[in-house]
Amino acid sequence: xPLKEINIFRRHGKQYVPDLRKAELPAIFRGRPIIxxxxxxxxxxxxxxxxxxxxxxxxxxxxxxxxxxKVIAATRLLPDDVSAPDTKSPDGSRMEFSECTIDLxxxxxxxxxxxxxxxxxxxxxxxxxxxxxRERLIISPGNDRPIQLDPVMxxxxxxxFFKHALKLRQVSAxxxxxxxxxxxxxGNVNFDMGRYGIEFVASPRHxxxxxxxxxxSQNMAEALQICYDAIPSPKIVILAGTDAISGGIFxxxxxxxxxxLNNYRVDLYVPGNPPHPLTFINGILDLIGRQ
Amino acid sequence: xxxxxxxxxxTNPGTVKLADIPVMEYREFLAFTDLLMGEEGTHCVxxxxxxxxxxxxxxxxxxxxxxxxxxxxxxxxxxxxLPSLQSVTAKHFQFHVFExxxxxxxxxxxxxxxWLKPIRYPFDRADQSRVMNNYPFYASExxxxxxxxxxxxxxxxxxxxxxxxxxxxxxxxxxxxxxxYQHRGVERLFAEKQGILSQSILAESIAGDTAVxxxxxxxxxxxxxxxxxxxxxxxxxxxxxxxxxxxxxxxGDTAALCTDIAYQFGQVVNEALRTVIINTTQRWCGNxxxxxxxxxxxxxxxxxxxxxxxxxxNLENVEKRYLQATDRIFSLPSVLGRFEGTGKLSTMQATLxxxxxxxxxxxxxxxxxxxxxxxxxxxxxxxxxVMLHKGDVxxxxxxxxxxxxxxxxxxxxxxxxxxxxxxxxxxxxxxNQNSExxxxxxxxxxxSExxxxxxxVNRKSEIVNPIYDPTLAPSSLAxxxxxxxxxxxxxxxxxxxxxxxxxxxxxxxxxHNWLALALAVxxxxxxxxxxxxxxxxxxxxxxDV
Numbered sequence: 044x045p046l047k048e049i050n051i052f053r054r055h056g057k058q059y060v061p062d063l064r065k066a067e068l069p070a071i072f073r074g075r076p077i078i079x080x081x082x083x084x085x086x087x088x089x090x091x092x093x094x095x096x097x098x099x100x101x102x103x104x105x106x107x108x109x110x111x112x113k114v115i116a117a118t119r120l121l122p123d124d125v126s127a128p129d130t131k132s133p134d135g136s137r138m139e140f141s142e143c144t145i146d147l148x149x150x151x152x153x154x155x156x157x158x159x160x161x162x163x164x165x166x167x168x169x170x171x172x173x174x175x176x177r178e179r180l181i182i183s184p185g186n187d188r189p190i191q192l193d194p195v196m197x198x199x200x201x202x203x204f205f206k207h208a209l210k211l212r213q214v215s216a217x218x219x220x221x222x223x224x225x226x227x228x229x230g231n232v233n234f235d236m237g238r239y240g241i242e243f244v245a246s247p248r249h250x251x252x253x254x255x256x257x258x259x260s261q262n263m264a265e266a267l268q269i270c271y272d273a274i275p276s277p278k279i280v281i282l283a284g285t286d287a288i289s290g291g292i293f294x295x296x297x298x299x300x301x302x303x304l305n306n307y308r309v310d311l312y313v314p315g316n317p318p319h320p321l322t323f324i325n326g327i328l329d330l331i332g333r334q
Numbered sequence: 335x336x337x338x339x340x341x342x343x344x345t346n347p348g349t350v351k352l353a354d355i356p357v358m359e360y361r362e363f364l365a366f367t368d369l370l371m372g373e374e375g376t377h378c379v380x381x382x383x384x385x386x387x388x389x390x391x392x393x394x395x396x397x398x399x400x401x402x403x404x405x406x407x408x409x410x411x412x413x414x415x416l417p418s419l420q421s422v423t424a425k426h427f428q429f430h431v432f433e434x435x436x437x438x439x440x441x442x443x444x445x446x447x448x449w450l451k452p453i454r455y456p457f458d459r460a461d462q463s464r465v466m467n468n469y470p471f472y473a474s475e476x477x478x479x480x481x482x483x484x485x486x487x488x489x490x491x492x493x494x495x496x497x498x499x500x501x502x503x504x505x506x507x508x509x510x511x512x513x514x515y516q517h518r519g520v521e522r523l524f525a526e527k528q529g530i531l532s533q534s535i536l537a538e539s540i541a542g543d544t545a546v547x548x549x550x551x552x553x554x555x556x557x558x559x560x561x562x563x564x565x566x567x568x569x570x571x572x573x574x575x576x577x578x579x580x581x582x583x584x585x586g587d588t589a590a591l592c593t594d595i596a597y598q599f600g601q602v603v604n605e606a607l608r609t610v611i612i613n614t615t616q617r618w619c620g621n622x623x624x625x626x627x628x629x630x631x632x633x634x635x636x637x638x639x640x641x642x643x644x645x646x647x648n649l650e651n652v653e654k655r656y657l658q659a660t661d662r663i664f665s666l667p668s669v670l671g672r673f674e675g676t677g678k679l680s681t682m683q684a685t686l687x688x689x690x691x692x693x694x695x696x697x698x699x700x701x702x703x704x705x706x707x708x709x710x711x712x713x714x715x716x717x718x719x720v721m722l723h724k725g726d727v728x729x730x731x732x733x734x735x736x737x738x739x740x741x742x743x744x745x746x747x748x749x750x751x752x753x754x755x756x757x758x759x760x761x762x763x764x765x766n767q768n769s770e771x772x773x774x775x776x777x778x779x780x781x782s783e784x785x786x787x788x789x790x791v792n793r794k795s796e797i798v799n800p801i802y803d804p805t806l807a808p809s810s811l812a813x814x815x816x817x818x819x820x821x822x823x824x825x826x827x828x829x830x831x832x833x834x835x836x837x838x839x840x841x842x843x844x845x846h847n848w849l850a851l852a853l854a855v856x857x858x859x860x861x862x863x864x865x866x867x868x869x870x871x872x873x874x875x876x877x878d879v
Contacts, residue, residue, distance in 0.1 A: 048599045051658050058606040071620040095532035151535055153626050158634055158799075166620075213491045217516045219875050220493055221542025221623045224586075227491045231605045245489035262455055262466050262878075263494055263515045266486045292535045295526075298457040298519030316625060317542060 058232045063324050064334070068168045072319070073152040075169040076145050078184040082163050084140035090156050090164075096285075096292055098149035099156065100181070103138035147172055147180040147190075147314040148288040173313045173326025180288075180314055192311075192329045200277045201310065202332040205251055208240040209331055211281070212250035212274060216267050217299070218257030222284040222317035226254065229320040236324045239333060247271075252279030252310070256317075258286040258293040261300040268303060279310040279330075283323060288312050339366050340407040346707040347554035347814035348404065349807055352828065355393060355406045360419060363409040367394070371426045375399035375700070377688050379815065379824045381422075381432035383440055384837050389413060390440070395813055395826070399706035404813055411442075421446035428688025431845055438464075454878045455514035458522065469512045474500050479507070482860065486515045493874035497863070504859045509852045516878035524827075524838035530556060530630055530802045533835075537825075538625045540840050541876040545621075546572075546579040547818025548840065549628035551825040554709060554814030556630040559829060560804035564631075568798065569710040570748045571637045574645070575615070575627050576710075577741040580819040581649075582611040584734040584741075585656060587871050591731050592663065594865045595672040603659045607652050614648045617641060631801030642749050649742050660735045673728035677854040677866035680725055689850045691821015691843045693870055696733040697725035697850075703817035711748060725854075730869040806833040820844060820873065842876025 060066050068074070082090075090099045145156070145164075157164045169189060174180055176193045215223050229236045230243060244250050247270050259267065271278075282304075285291040290299060313326045328334075339362070341354050358366065370376050380395040393408045411417035421444035422429040433444045434453045441460030444450060452459075455466055473481075480501055486494035494515040500508040520540055527533055537552035538545040550572055557564060586608040592600025612622040619627040619635040627635055663669055679689070684697040694701040702719035704712045720736040722729040808831045816823045821843030828837040851870045855863055 045599075047662055051603060051655075051662060052599075054658070055603060055606060055655060058602075058609075069617050069620075071618075072616060073620045073626075093531070095527070095529060095535050152621070153531070153535055154620070154634070155531060214487055215491070215493045215516075217518050217875065217878075218493065219539045219542030220873065221545065221625070223491050223493060224543060225622070228605075228609070231609070232602045233606060233609045243491055257516075258518060260515065260517050260878075261457060262517050263486065265466070266494065266515065270487055286539075292532065292539055293518045293520075293523065296519040296523055298517050298522075316621075317623065319622070 059235050060233060060321075063234065063236070063321060064328070066321055068170050068319065068321065070168050072168040072170065073154050073166045075147070075172055075190060076150075076157070076164055076166045076182055077187050078143060078145060078182060079163040080142065080185045082143045082160065082184070086160060086163070087140060087143040090143065090159065093155060093159055095153065095155075096149045096151050096289075096294065098146045098151075100144040100146060102141050102144065104141045106139050142184045144184070145182045146289075147182060147285075148177060148312060149285065149291070149294070150314065151285055151291055151316045170319050170322045171325050172315060172318070172322050173311055173329065175309075175311050175330060177288075177309070177312060180312055192326075194332075197330060197332070198277070198279075198310065201279060201330060204277060205279070206331045206333060209252070209327065210242055210244045210250050211252050211254050212247045212270060213243050213254045213256065214263075214267050214270050216255055216257040216263040216287070217260035217293075218284065218286060222256040222286070222315075225315075225317045225320050226256070226283060226323065229323050234320045234324060236320075236327070239324075239328060241324070241327055247273035248275070250274050250278070252281060254281045254283050255287045256283050258290040258296070258299050259301050259303060260298055262298075264300040264303060271303070271307070280307050281311040281313065281327075282309055283313045283315075284318050285314055285316050288314060291316065340405045343404040343406065343813060344402065345558075346404070346703075346709045346713075347558035347812060349558045349810050349812040350406060351807075352809045352811055355408050355811065357391075357408050357410050360409050360411070363392075363394075363407065364420065364422065366407060367396075367422055367426065370396050370398070370405065373398065373400070375706070376405075377690075377701075378426075378428055378432065379404065379822065380813070380826055380839055380841060381429060381436070382826070382839050383436050383442070384828060385413070385440070390417070390442075392436075393811070395824075397707060397815070399701070402707055404707070404815070406811070406813075416441055416443070418443040418445060420444070423447045423449075427686050428846070430687075431849075452514065454517050456517055457519055466514060469496075471498050471512070472500075472508060472510050474508065478502055495874045499860055499863070501860055504861065506855050506858055506860050506863070509855050509863075511848050511852055513848070513874060513877050516875040518875070518879065520879040521838050521840060524840070525835055528834060530800075530804065534629055534800075535625075537840070538628075540879060541842055541844075541873045542623055542625075543583060543873065544579065544818045544820065544823070544842070544876070546575045546624040546628055547816050547820075547823050548825070548842075549624075550576060550710070551814045551816040551823045551840075553628055553630040554816065555812045555825045555827045556804065556806070558812040558814065559806040559810060559827065559833075560631075560801070561807065562631050562801065562804060564710070565798060566711075567637075567752065568633060569713075570751060571633060572628060573711040574637065574745050574748055575618075575624050576816070576818070577745050578611060578615050578645070579624055581652075581738050581741045582608050582615070583819045583871075584738045585611060585652075587734055587868065588656075588660065588663070588731065590868050590871070591673075591727070591865065592669075594868050595669060597663070597666075597669055600659065600663045600669070603655070607656055607659070610648055610652050614645055617644055629800035631804065632798035634800060637752070642752060645745065646749060649745060653739070653742050656735075656738060664732065664735070670728065672862075672865065673731055674726060676727040676862050677858060677869060678724070678726045679850050679854045681723070683853050684725065684850065687849045687853070688846050690846050691817065692730065692733055692737070692819070693847045693850050694821065695719055696722045696729035698723035701822075703815045703822050707815045709814070709816060727865055727869040806835070808833040818843065820871070820876075821847065840879055842873050842879075844872040844874075844876045847872055848877060
């Protein structure tokens with residue numbers, strides 16, 4: 044009889060996280076960073092050289108101007124330029140360094156920039172990192188606001204069809220198995236995202252969307268395409284983990300083939316190395332418009 | 335009188351000058367390999383080709399377990415015409431994977447090799463006409479035989495790989511495993527990215543489930559090349575991290591084995607226990623897989639007394655609950671009926687293919703780097719590996735249970751030693767700041783209401799930071815072996831005359847053990863394949879690099 048099982052279950056107690064929306068992680072967790080406004084050009088140059096994935100961006104503007112929020116793009120100075128952070132603008136006028144950004148779509152969350160410049164950069168334990176707009180993953184200086192989705196940019200059919208039930212097919216395209224294990228964990232007894240009707244399914248035919256992990260290798264590109272094609276429309280595309288969003292540490296490797304991403308619109312970017320189950324679940328809930 | 339045919343490395347990790355590795359004629363190389371293979375406990379950890387300007391240099395690294403040494407010897411061949419070499423595999427089957435790798439990468443022929451098939455389709459392979467879609471599968475024709483193809487994408491959330499079965503009814507006659515989908519060009523990236531930080535992160539990503547194991551092997555290579563001394567406390571911390579990784583995965587695998595036999599109790603209980611362990615790692619370094627924890631020369635996350643206390647507390651809790659759960663699991667007839675006698679790998683098969691790690695130990699092979707080539711805090715401490723002999727799914731499941739208990743014991747012992755070696759653990763000042771830590775039990779999801787001060791890492795003077803600008807020994811070869819949770823991880827780096835890394839090999843234990851899975855499912859029911867697969871839990875990305 045299962046009496047012994049019941050006894051063991053009783054000793055284990057409740058294991059689920061009661062409120063996934065409000066759950067907090069320990070302070071040491073490496074989540075959304077905060078960047079100070081007073082990083083000098085020299086310090087920023089050093090950070091650019093330090094960052095192993097080019098996630099640190101330097102923005103230059105014409106003297107006396109402030110950078111416009113819209114032009115923020117994580118551009119990394121080329122190695123020859125690093126000794127002279129002042130660059131020329133397209134029209135030839137002199138530009139000067141203004142501020143330093145971190146692109147969470149490229150960041151591997153190694154926290155080395157914080158160790159190098161303590162007090163100027165700090166990784167908080169805010170695990171809500173997902174967004175549907177790629178630019179929102181770029182953290183600008185002095186910004187301590189949570190990363191959010193842009194509800195206007197969410198396709199209408201997503202919330203119409205998938206708000207109460209979303210079935211996903213996961214494809215590991217050269218993922219290192221840490222992101223895959225975290226996605227598995229999202230459905231386990233602790234995080235139990237099944238409570239929202241969100242589940243991973245075995246067949247693309249049963250799925251409403253695809254979750255891609257890994258930097259997408261040449262050898263996996265075709266299988267990924269076949270899997271995507273097999274999912275009935277309307278379908279969504281989610282990139283889970285820094286490797287999937289930008290290639291991460293593998294960016295630039297000749298063994299990758301990331302053309303797939305040029306052809307389809309990405310509905311959700313979930314940063315992390317690997318993304319924490321809470322990052323993933325909260326991102327999806329925001330996307331489908333659940334409280 | 336020293337034998338002139340080889341050079342020996344007696345430390346792990348260890349470095350030799352490239353010029354000190356003797357070069358011999360190929361005929362002599364074959365004879366010497368025969369000689370070494372005749373000795374008990376000698377196995378090949380790496381056999382690789384380094385393309386030089388005017389020739390290929392073949393370097394073979396054999397581990398001599400009884401002598402706790404690595405034996406290196408080599409031969410050289412011209413670039414043109416492409417050499418064709420009598421296969422070592424024909425006599426010593428464990429070389430099969432290395433000769434296949436060399437053949438695929440450089441196009442070098444090995445006449446006499448029984449199975450010279452592609453291994454991972456690297457982007458820089460010699461024959462670009464060989465593509466994923468035309469893998470030369472073994473075929474067997476017969477009216478009553480049929481083939482079953484599975485993958486690359488599988489039903490669950492796992493990595494991609496293709497399995498092709500030849501079956502007679504439900505019975506598997508042959509399984510061929512076709513990998514390569516995960517190839518990211520890691521070894522090439524090691525030579526392209528010269529930064530130590532970039533390379534550390536790359537090492538952690540070779541197989542994300544073995545982040546600590548691979549990062550430790552990489553750190554060993556760099557520290558050995560740079561001649562860095564690692565403090566006693568750092569080497570103990572590293573072993574604690576490595577054993578935490580082993581515990582987490584073994585418990586997770588216990589859960590997964592229960593999933594595959596539809597025993598939900600075992601699954602959910604063990605899943606929750608794994609969460610406690612990986613959250614303990616997260617409390618230490620901010621990442622559930624220990625990414626960022628291991629760096630060459632030092633550490634960004636020194637083990638502070640409060641974390642050590644928390645590790646001990648959580649381990650005690652987990653040990654008690656895990657033993658209760660596994661006692662139940664291993665006493666149920668319905669579980670034993672599926673585990674016992676399923677997926678057998680005999681000691682002879684394991685020895686023949688050069689199986690390593692957990693898979694080898696559960697088939698009665700005495701193979702554990704912690705014993706044979708002790709590294710970090712295992713150095714100077716006798717280690718007795720856990721051994722089982724039946725080689726079936728039961729053995730591999732039971733070995734996990736026994737290893738979890740053993741690893742917990744190791745961590746306890748090491749943390750106890752901290753009070754001797756580490757000032758932080760006896761110094762009153764350092765404990766004061768932690769007095770406010772509230773010992774309220776953390777709930778298993780890793781969320782915590784404990785509010786820590788922003789400066790979590792208290793950098794005391796005796797704590798050494800990672801070293802990212804070491805000077806590496808020029809024209810040298812460094813080899814580092816680590817017993818990860820799957821088994822023997824081997825990293826090898828070669829430097830040029832300026833001390834730059836020009837060639838890197840990162841070998842995951844899976845490279846040896848995939849064949850063990852293929853052998854274990856022979857004559858099994860095809861429905862037992864998922865169970866057999868899980869019992870080995872091999873890495874796809876570790877094989878494909």
